[in-house]
Amino acid sequence: xxxxxxxxxxxxxxxxxxxxIQCQVDxxxxxxxxxxxxxxxxxxxxxxxxxxxxxxxESGFVIDKFPISRPNLTFSTLTVSNMSPEDSSIYLCSYRGxxxxxxxxxxxxxxxxxx
Amino acid sequence: xxKTTQPTSMDCAEGRAANLPCNHSTISGNEYVYWYRxxxxxxxQYIIHGLKNNETNEMASLIIxxxxxxxxxxxxxxxxRDTAVYYCIVRSGTGANNLFFGxxxxxxxxx
Numbered sequence: 001x002x003x004x005x006x007x008x009x010x011x012x013x014x015x016x017x018x019x020x021i022q023c024q025v026d027x028x029x030x031x032x033x034x035x036x037x038x039x040x041x042x043x044x045x046x047x048x049x050x051x052x053x054x055x056x057x058e059s060g061f062v063i064d065k066f067p068i069s070r071p072n073l074t075f076s077t078l079t080v081s082n083m084s085p086e087d088s089s090i091y092l093c094s095y096r097g098x099x100x101x102x103x104x105x106x107x108x109x110x111x112x113x114x115x
Numbered sequence: 116x117x118k119t120t121q122p123t124s125m126d127c128a129e130g131r132a133a134n135l136p137c138n139h140s141t142i143s144g145n146e147y148v149y150w151y152r153x154x155x156x157x158x159x160q161y162i163i164h165g166l167k168n169n170e171t172n173e174m175a176s177l178i179i180x181x182x183x184x185x186x187x188x189x190x191x192x193x194x195x196r197d198t199a200v201y202y203c204i205v206r207s208g209t210g211a212n213n214l215f216f217g218x219x220x221x222x223x224x225x226x
Binding site: 042045057071080092094098102103104106107109111 | 147151156157158159160161164202214216217218219
């Protein structure tokens with residue numbers, strides 16, 4: 001499996017600011033995803049990052065709040081815009097891989113705290 | 116995709132087998148059973164998956180009942196590093212990308 005890395009690993013941000021999270025995979029992958037994990041909760045899919053086109057967002061998530069870029073098959077960014085304390089979560093990127101493309105591989109996540 | 120039901124938490128003595136149950140009574144014929152785990156402060160890690168036959172890999176075994184309405188993940192010799200939240204997920208092989216992780220089972224391996 002390809003190695004997936006995320007940065008920053010954690011950040012503390014002020015209300016109203018924006019943070020961009022980067023996700024890098026060391027080989028080309030077709031499908032990349034962004035998840036959110038709120039404190040004490042399970043994971044929720046934010047969007048699928050599509051290479052060369054706009055991301056596909058899940059219900060409850062919008063592009064203005066969570067703009068996503070996918071300039072190539074190894075890299076994606078997620079921006080959390082105009083942050084509020086409710087955005088304090090772990091944000092995880094992942095890609096689909098394995099022999100049948102049936103497994104999800106995750107980065108170690110970005111712990112975001114908004115004051 | 117079908118939903119799953121798992122116990123909230125379980126304990127297991129170090130060195131013993133950990134058996135984690137999962138109910139998925141509404142599973143349909145083309146849906147696979149996946150298991151992931153999330154160790155504290157890390158992203159989820161794939162463990163194993165299966166359709167109807169029992170499966171084994173270097174991490175665990177997956178036992179699926181004949182009617183496929185439930186399954187058990189077996190960690191044959193639990194270690195302290197197996198302490199994690201274990202998620203049972205049912206997903207169509209050609210289904211949507213969204214994996215519904217649910218709340219999972221928090222397994223604590225006790226020395």
